[in-house]
Amino acid sequence: MVKAVCAILLGLALAVPLLAQAAAMEAAIVISQADELHSSFVDALRAALPPDAPVRLSPAGSTDGRLDEALLERADLAIAVGYPAAEALARRESRPTLAVLVVEQSVRKLRARHPNARLYAIVLDQPPERQMSLIRSVLPDAHSVGVVLGLQSAPQRAALSDAATRHGLTAVFAQVEDPSTLLESLDPLLATTDLILATPDPAVSNAINVRPMLLTTYRRRLPVFAYSQAYVDAGALAAVFSSPADIARQVADWLARGLRDRPEPPFTETPRYFRIAVNRQVARALRLAVPDDAQLAQALGTGRPQ
Numbered sequence: 001m002v003k004a005v006c007a008i009l010l011g012l013a014l015a016v017p018l019l020a021q022a023a024a025m026e027a028a029i030v031i032s033q034a035d036e037l038h039s040s041f042v043d044a045l046r047a048a049l050p051p052d053a054p055v056r057l058s059p060a061g062s063t064d065g066r067l068d069e070a071l072l073e074r075a076d077l078a079i080a081v082g083y084p085a086a087e088a089l090a091r092r093e094s095r096p097t098l099a100v101l102v103v104e105q106s107v108r109k110l111r112a113r114h115p116n117a118r119l120y121a122i123v124l125d126q127p128p129e130r131q132m133s134l135i136r137s138v139l140p141d142a143h144s145v146g147v148v149l150g151l152q153s154a155p156q157r158a159a160l161s162d163a164a165t166r167h168g169l170t171a172v173f174a175q176v177e178d179p180s181t182l183l184e185s186l187d188p189l190l191a192t193t194d195l196i197l198a199t200p201d202p203a204v205s206n207a208i209n210v211r212p213m214l215l216t217t218y219r220r221r222l223p224v225f226a227y228s229q230a231y232v233d234a235g236a237l238a239a240v241f242s243s244p245a246d247i248a249r250q251v252a253d254w255l256a257r258g259l260r261d262r263p264e265p266p267f268t269e270t271p272r273y274f275r276i277a278v279n280r281q282v283a284r285a286l287r288l289a290v291p292d293d294a295q296l297a298q299a300l301g302t303g304r305p306q
Contacts, residue, residue, distance in 0.1 A: 027098075027255060028060035028075035030067060030089060032082030038062070041081055041101060041244040048252035055255045063088045079251070086110055090117040098122065098254070100247055103200055104268065105152040111266055121268045122250055124200075126227065126240050128156065128163035130300060131197065134240045134276065135225055136167045137299040138290050139195060144170040145225075146189030146196045150203030151177060160197075176203045183216060190220045198226045198236065210234060221286055232277040237286070240300065242271035249273050276300060 029045075031038035046057060058075065061067040063084045072078060072089075078097045080086035083106050086099035090110045099107060099121040107121045135145060145164055149157060157173060164171035172193050174185040182204060189196060196217055198205050205226075214235040217224050226236035229243075250272045276296050283290045291299070 024054050024056045025076045025255075026056045026058055026074065027077045027079050028058050028068070028071045028095075029079045029081065030060050030072075030085040031062045032080075032084040033064050034062045037244065038081050038101075041248055044245045044248035045251055048249045050252070050256050053252070053256040086119075086121075090114040090119055093117045096120065098251070100251055101244060105155075105201070107268060108155070119266055121266075122247060122254065123268060123270060124242055124247070125270060126242070126274065127270045128159045129166070130240055130274070131160075131225065132163040132167040132169060133300050134238060134296070135169065135195065135197070137296055138225075138238050138278070139223065139288070142169060142194040144172055144193040146172050146174070146186075146193035147199065148174045148176055148182065148186055148189070148196070148204050149199060150175075150179075150201035153199040153201035153204070156199070176201075179203045179206060179209055182209045183212060186213060186216065190217070190222060194222070195237075196222060196224045198224055198231065200227050205231070218282075218285075223282070223286055223288065229275075229277050232279045235282060236279060237282050237288070238276070238278045238290070238296075240274055240276050242274045246271060246273035246275065274300075 029042055031042065042059070049055070049057070058071055060071045060075070060078070072095065075095055078089050078095045080089045080097055080099045082101050086097070086102055086106070087110060089097045091114060093114060093116045096118040097120065099110070099119060102121060102123060104123045104125045107119070107123060110117065111119060135142060147160055154175065161171045172189055174189055176182050176185045179202070186196070210231070211234070214224060218235065223237035224235070226232060226239040228239055228241050232239045250269070276293065278290055278293065278296070280290070
């Protein structure tokens with residue numbers, strides 16, 4: 001009798017993990033390219049996911065290679081890493097899809113093209129409130145911020161203006177429709193504002209325009225605030241941004257909560273984890289006394305110095 005009871009208890013102990021595994025949500029991961037950036041995001045996501053998270057991550061291929069159609073058909077959720085993957089999965093309009101490593105303007109475009117897609121998104125765009133908080137922390141005496149918008153970033157105008165006002169700043173805008181006219185559009189802002197905020201709009205910030213804009217603002221001794229480490233390395237004064245590892249950490253939090261009790265898609269989250277970068281050489285050249293990295297991180301909340 002004792003042996004029988006022990007056998008039953010042992011069987012139950014072995015069955016519980018199997019039942020939990022069977023009940024786990026399966027998330028199929030589709031990457032846009034089989035390269036180091038996308039692969040490192042997947043590795044960071046696996047490392048950040050708690051061991052007891054109710055989810056099983058399964059690679060489903062890449063959009064520049066082959067996709068595992070059977071896996072995508074049975075998965076509870078698809079995770080699209082990058083815009084091409086998000087586009088490919090949005091076209092299917094079947095499984096709920098979480099798009100990551102994308103910008104908000106791309107998500108808006110996807111939802112307009114595929115209105116029936118069940119699309120969640122965690123975007124790279126920093127909230128305007130956080131951007132203005134960095135500006136105010138770095139330049140406490142600034143009064144106005146010049147913002148050049150393209151067609152894709154134009155919908156952010158009201159949010160940027162409101163955030164600037166809350167931080168005691170006046171936002172002055174210029175609109176660019178043709179990337180070749182950027183410097184012409186920028187010129188009025190150079191004489192009327194204390195700094196320039198660069199937006200991740202292809203009409204404003206692209207491989208052709210970034211260097212001329214930085215040189216022009218530098219000659220006018222006008223600091224530029226940006227949205228990436230690369231932009232700061234190129235000559236912008238400062239940026240707040242989220243790395244792929246930061247987004248992976250947020251996705252892990254998102255998955256650990258499961259799909260239950262979530263709002264129905266469409267639903268978009270801005271970055272919860274972020275970093276701050278400052279070009280100290282530019283700060284010295286502009287004779288600006290910028291707070292140290294730890295002070296800036298504290299001022300912005302949970303930001304990490306880069």
